[in-house]
Amino acid sequence: GGGGGGSGAGNGGAGGGLIQIAAETLTIDGLLDASGEDGLFGSQGGGGGGSGGTIKLSAVTIEGSGKLRADGGDGPGEEFGGGGGGGRIYTDASGSCSILPSTFTVDGGSTGAGAVGGGPGTARSANLAAAGSFAGVVLSSTIVDWTWTTGSGSDDYQVFYASFTAISAILSPATLNYTQPLLLPNTTAAAFVRGTGCAAHAQTSVFVSTTLTRPLDNVGVFEVFSSSLAGIWDAFNATPPHLSATGYRLEASTAANFSGTILSSQSAVLSLNRLYVEGLDANTTYYMRAGALNLGGAANFNPSFSTSTLVGVSPAGTSVLEVFGSSITAGWGAFPAAPRVSSSEGYVLETSTAADFSGDIISSKTANILVSTLSVLSPALTENTTYYLRVGGFNSNGVPGAYTVIGSTITRVDQLPPVLDPTYLVVNLSSITAAWGAIPFEGYRLDASTAPNFTGTVISSSTNQASVSTLTVLSPALDSNTTYYFRVAAFDQGGGLGSFADLGSTSTLSPAPISPIVFETFFTSVTMQWTAVAAAGYTAQASTASNFSGAIRDATVNSPAATSLTIEGLDTGTTYYFRVGGLNHNSVPSFTVDGSTLTNDAPKIWTNTTGDNNWYTDKNWSPAGAPLKSNSVLIDIAAEVFVHVSSPAIAFSSMTLGVGEGTSQVNLLLSTGIGAGQSILINDGAGLTIDSTAHLVLNQNLELKAGSSMTHTANVAASTRAFADWEINGSFILEAGAIVIVSSAGMPSNAGEG
Numbered sequence: 001g002g003g004g005g006g007s008g009a010g011n012g013g014a015g016g017g018l019i020q021i022a023a024e025t026l027t028i029d030g031l032l033d034a035s036g037e038d039g040l041f042g043s044q045g046g047g048g049g050g051s052g053g054t055i056k057l058s059a060v061t062i063e064g065s066g067k068l069r070a071d072g073g074d075g076p077g078e079e080f081g082g083g084g085g086g087g088r089i090y091t092d093a094s095g096s097c098s099i100l101p102s103t104f105t106v107d108g109g110s111t112g113a114g115a116v117g118g119g120p121g122t123a124r125s126a127n128l129a130a131a132g133s134f135a136g137v138v139l140s141s142t143i144v145d146w147t148w149t150t151g152s153g154s155d156d157y158q159v160f161y162a163s164f165t166a167i168s169a170i171l172s173p174a175t176l177n178y179t180q181p182l183l184l185p186n187t188t189a190a191a192f193v194r195g196t197g198c199a200a201h202a203q204t205s206v207f208v209s210t211t212l213t214r215p216l217d218n219v220g221v222f223e224v225f226s227s228s229l230a231g232i233w234d235a236f237n238a239t240p241p242h243l244s245a246t247g248y249r250l251e252a253s254t255a256a257n258f259s260g261t262i263l264s265s266q267s268a269v270l271s272l273n274r275l276y277v278e279g280l281d282a283n284t285t286y287y288m289r290a291g292a293l294n295l296g297g298a299a300n301f302n303p304s305f306s307t308s309t310l311v312g313v314s315p316a317g318t319s320v321l322e323v324f325g326s327s328i329t330a331g332w333g334a335f336p337a338a339p340r341v342s343s344s345e346g347y348v349l350e351t352s353t354a355a356d357f358s359g360d361i362i363s364s365k366t367a368n369i370l371v372s373t374l375s376v377l378s379p380a381l382t383e384n385t386t387y388y389l390r391v392g393g394f395n396s397n398g399v400p401g402a403y404t405v406i407g408s409t410i411t412r413v414d415q416l417p418p419v420l421d422p423t424y425l426v427v428n429l430s431s432i433t434a435a436w437g438a439i440p441f442e443g444y445r446l447d448a449s450t451a452p453n454f455t456g457t458v459i460s461s462s463t464n465q466a467s468v469s470t471l472t473v474l475s476p477a478l479d480s481n482t483t484y485y486f487r488v489a490a491f492d493q494g495g496g497l498g499s500f501a502d503l504g505s506t507s508t509l510s511p512a513p514i515s516p517i518v519f520e521t522f523f524t525s526v527t528m529q530w531t532a533v534a535a536a537g538y539t540a541q542a543s544t545a546s547n548f549s550g551a552i553r554d555a556t557v558n559s560p561a562a563t564s565l566t567i568e569g570l571d572t573g574t575t576y577y578f579r580v581g582g583l584n585h586n587s588v589p590s591f592t593v594d595g596s597t598l599t600n601d602a603p604k605i606w607t608n609t610t611g612d613n614n615w616y617t618d619k620n621w622s623p624a625g626a627p628l629k630s631n632s633v634l635i636d637i638a639a640e641v642f643v644h645v646s647s648p649a650i651a652f653s654s655m656t657l658g659v660g661e662g663t664s665q666v667n668l669l670l671s672t673g674i675g676a677g678q679s680i681l682i683n684d685g686a687g688l689t690i691d692s693t694a695h696l697v698l699n700q701n702l703e704l705k706a707g708s709s710m711t712h713t714a715n716v717a718a719s720t721r722a723f724a725d726w727e728i729n730g731s732f733i734l735e736a737g738a739i740v741i742v743s744s745a746g747m748p749s750n751a752g753e754g
Contacts (some may be wrong), residue, residue: 015055052087086121344393
């Protein structure tokens with residue numbers, strides 16, 4: 001390195017020399033120093049420090065924990081000389097290099113007032129490559145995430161400002177990002193990342209990022225039209241820069257995540273506190289977001305908000321349909337369901353006594369765009385009064401768009417009150433009868449329609465007798481299994497109808513099922529079949545009373561296409577009467593009676609004829625043969641009946657162990673499972689021993705009488721499995737004096753999971 005400059009008061013320091021070593025293995029645990037010397041002190045100005053020299057190391061392996069220095073010398077003195085510049089360090093390990101990052105310095109020499117310190121030197125290595133793809137990702141108005149990819153040979157990383165001031169602490173070689181907090185909004189930051197390894201460092205180029213502005217305050221919707229929207233916010237001041245911006249941007253999209261087409265408006269006028277986005281579709285929900293622009297033109301969007309543009313079309317074909325003393329009904333041509341830009345989300349009908357609708361407005365709304373009539377009736381209109389009417393479609397926010405003025409009309413003087421307490425009296429396949437409390441006027445009219453607003457075909461029945469309080473709608477015949485809406489009103493001598501009383505809706509009966517039969521008879525169930533009809537579903541019922549006045553067992557299916565049902569829970573060997581009904585939309589049945597039949601009764605009684613106590617020995621049963629799922633089982637011989645672990649799971653309809661009062665010491669040892677079973681009754685003196693971990697299922701009940709028991713045999717080895725895994729779909733009954741024993745059914749001594 002070059003020597004430092006001298007002065008009359010002191011000589012400059014000598015420059016550092018050259019250290020060059022080539023070897024197979026370089027182990028450096030001491031100090032290699034090629035630093036420049038300090039300048040000599042002088043009372044009237046010292047000499048400058050010498051520049052650092054050069055250290056060049058070449059080997060297959062470079063290792064050790066020593067030090068490498070090529071620093072510039074200091075410039076001492078009362079009026080200091082300049083510091084020497086840092087030297088050069090270069091390493092090249094063709095195999096491996098494990099010198100620690102802290103082993104080298106190439107610092108410039110220091111100095112004081114009146115002089116300049118030396119600049120840093122360089123440390124390079126053939127084993128070290130700079131990190132790649134360095135960039136600053138702006139996360140917010142105060143945070144930048146500096147990221148990079150791995151550079152070969154780095155033992156650590158550190159992020160610096162372009163001025164060489166450290167931003168981060170020293171980071172591990174596995175760290176590939178650093179999140180820098182606490183920055184000022186709308187501020188530019190220039191940085192690089194430096195990797196260190198093999199007594200050298202390598203740095204990336206500088207990347208410049210600008211933080212976002214601070215968020216806008218009080219952002220919201222300012223104005224809404226059919227093809228444009230305006231947003232509003234508090235405008236920023238021009239200064240200071242970190243609290244200001246370069247402009248504003250307002251965006252609108254039909255996608256909540258702004259992934260679709262984005263329409264926008266932008267301005268660089270800081271005093272502007274609103275923007276309009278135009279070219280929007282009518283009657284469409286838009287998501288909007290507003291943001292201030294930073295120095296780089298990037299927007300810091302506030303959380304989005306949504307609103308809907310107004311409806312862009314007006315109803316056509318309007319007319320006044322009905323006028324009463326307290327209500328008016330108007331109609332129009334309904335909008336198409338699609339596209340939405342040519343439609344609405346519903347309609348509002350408004351009335352006012354002022355032609356310009358500046359007075360009180362009474363209105364009615366519907367969210368059904370297929371509806372083409374509405375009645376204004378709440379609060380009630382005033383009799384004998386001129387009302388002006390208008391109708392408009394509203395958007396998804398319920399705000400009406402362009403109105404169509406229908407005109408004006410005068411309300412009637414209502415002389416006829418509604419009938420009293422209307423109700424349904426009789427519902428049949430093709431007719432329905434309603435009843436009400438009569439009032440003293442000319443007569444009544446009963447209307448039926450499949451439309452709740454009676455806009456479709458209306459089937460009516462009327463009478464001119466004021467004393468009549470029932471009417472039947474039957475001509476033309478009503479459709480079966482169809483929902484109809486009903487209303488009834490009195491009329492005067494001139495035929496003017498009073499206010500309708502609404503009965504709501506009900507459904508005619510469905511046709512009764514065709515040709516029902518008992519298809520299969522079991523011990524506790526019967527399967528019925530029929531030919532399907534136009535019903536919403538079916539119900540099958542069984543009763544021991546021919547008029548079905550007693551207890552009823554039933555089964556229901558809600559499929560119109562169903563042609564069979566199984567009624568369960570019947571008693572064996574019992575006569576039942578059966579009927580099948582088609583269900584209408586109100587689940588009211590229309591029955592066809594099928595007749596009666598007797599359920600099966602096939603008990604299996606344990607005889608133990610062979611004496612081998614084996615459940616699966618056919619001759620041990622009367623009648624012979626192991627029980628099936630259709631058999632009721634009775635075991636009442638004092639002995640232990642066993643089901644071997646290698647045998648199939650047992651089956652039965654019901655099983656009774658013992659006959660009670662302890663007369664038979666019966667026990668069933670079950671080492672398999674239950675393939676099919678309804679219920680088990682264990683009487684006094686009888687027992688059931690479970691020697692299986694199978695999942696045991698009963699469709700009905702498990703009952704242990706007083707003096708009975710159910711036991712699980714002890715585990716012979718450590719196990720965490722349940723001793724008995726029961727699933728009982730009916731009732732589990734354990735009487736006083738009955739016992740369930742699970743002693744030693746868990747983990748053995750000194751075993752378990754805690």
